[in-house]
Amino acid sequence: MSTKYRGNLQIEKKVIDNVTLSYLKFQTPKENKGNIICFFILLLYIIGLFPIIGETFSVTFFLAAIIPTVIISVWAIIYLIDPYKYEKSYYLFFGIYGVVNTFVYFLCIVKLLYLDMKVEGKVPFILTMLLFIILLVGVNVLNIKALNSGTYHKLQNMRSINVAWVSIGALGYLIGQFLLTFIYTDSALYTLFIVLISLLSILTAYFTVYIHRYFFIDKNIELVKQVYPTFGLPLSERYTNSKRKKKKKET
Secondary structure (H helix, E strand, O other), X not given: OOEEEEOOEEEEOOOOOHHHHHHOOOOOHHHHHHHHHHHHHHHHHHHHHHHHHOOOOOHHXXXXXXXXXXXXXXXXXXXXXXXXXXXXXXXXXXXXXXXHHHHHHHHHHHHHHHHHOOOOOOHHHHHHHHHHHHHHHHHHHHHHHHHHOOHHHHHHOOOXXXXXXXXXXXXXXXXXXXXXXXXXXXOHHHHHHHHHHHHHHHHHHHHOHHHHHHHHHHHOHHHHHHHOOOOOOOHHHHHHHHHHHHHHHHO
């Protein structure tokens, strides 16, 4: 019988279908904690907030960016203190973080357009907002499509897949931002900066799929427990459970 291993845990593939199992590939709580430190410092604080607080400074843009940033940062503290106990809710938290970080990048682009490039009127803001919404919705639609089509399972088994729809979606967003910038400025520097921010926005928008994964975990918690029996337990209890299992094997 074909089996899958994680540590000393043996799972029969027949119990959980491959599509579901592919979506239950989790990082360890320790890795989750590392993600918070790395992504918050680099993507949110440095790349996201520095352009907001830099010249030309605007209180409106600063408050719009700093309020959600402070809220998500305070929320992050519980996962830095005990990432094991709050392993389940981490997925909801990280998905919301993706929304916040992408929103901060959206503000960076709008700030560039209106304060640095001196564009006028509501049209650039509306177009940028539409691109922001389409990006978030599109990424989550593609995530569900990838899950249901078995794309994640194929990727994990190193099988060739057709991801043209992913490339088209990402390229479409970049082209949209490029055209928007090109229309309102002939500055290569501003265009380059907005394209780079847009590229990072695709990454942070992808993090929002963790919201769907959280609800998927909540709905299928029994299957999660079959794959990861210690899921959501404090570190001390996981260690105790491991010792008990070891004792049983020895006896």
